[in-house]
Amino acid sequence: MLLFFILGQTAISGPPKKMDNPGLPGCLAEVSELQNLAAVPQTGQTTSYHDGDDGDLLMGVPWPEPRFTDNEDGTVKDNLTNLIWLKNANCFGVKTWDHAIVASNNLADGECGLNDGSNPGDWHLPNLRELHSLVDYGNLEPALPTGHPFDNVKPGRTWSSTAYAAGPNYVWIMRMFTGEWSTYGKEGSNMVWPVRSDKD
Numbered sequence: 001m002l003l004f005f006i007l008g009q010t011a012i013s014g015p016p017k018k019m020d021n022p023g024l025p026g027c028l029a030e031v032s033e034l035q036n037l038a039a040v041p042q043t044g045q046t047t048s049y050h051d052g053d054d055g056d057l058l059m060g061v062p063w064p065e066p067r068f069t070d071n072e073d074g075t076v077k078d079n080l081t082n083l084i085w086l087k088n089a090n091c092f093g094v095k096t097w098d099h100a101i102v103a104s105n106n107l108a109d110g111e112c113g114l115n116d117g118s119n120p121g122d123w124h125l126p127n128l129r130e131l132h133s134l135v136d137y138g139n140l141e142p143a144l145p146t147g148h149p150f151d152n153v154k155p156g157r158t159w160s161s162t163a164y165a166a167g168p169n170y171v172w173i174m175r176m177f178t179g180e181w182s183t184y185g186k187e188g189s190n191m192v193w194p195v196r197s198d199k200d
């Protein structure tokens with residue numbers, strides 16, 4: 001009976017802890033905390049202009065190969081972020097910000113070359129970080145990864161859904177040909193590139 005009690009206590013409590021050893025509960029807590037950290041991807045820049053610069057160090061999460069998968073249903077999956085992008089990068093032409101949000105939210109199968117079974121509400125206007133995740137700082141015109149499968153990528157500004165905190169009448173936009181971002185008035189007209197999550 002005494003042996004059972006000792007073994008039972010060992011199984012429940014784990015091995016004796018050292019002063020600097022958090023034991024299993026502490027290790028699990030640390031793993032959980034690490035899982036909640038956001039992984040920062042590489043920028044795509046591989047040319048180095050100075051020892052210790054981005055192209056030299058290549059810091060960040062390496063991009064998967066292939067970076068994109070053409071789903072052949074009007075959508076493209078980004079294998080780095082698991083986001084699903086409309087293959088046609090400029091299906092809607094230019095719209096004001098309000099109209100860009102509505103058009104993105106209402107996008108569904110049968111429009112813009114889509115044959116993916118999507119419904120209104122599945123798509124949205126990307127936030128700035130989603131839009132920015134496409135940029136390859138090693139490329140220009142467009143600033144997208146080499147061999148990307150997107151159609152109709154044009155010079156100009158593309159709306160994000162992210163408002164500018166210092167001025168509610170302004171929104172963050174991306175220039176997909178250069179990788180630059182800036183703010184732009186909501187009443188102006190810019191391109192619309194919807195995105196959705198991977199439903200699979």
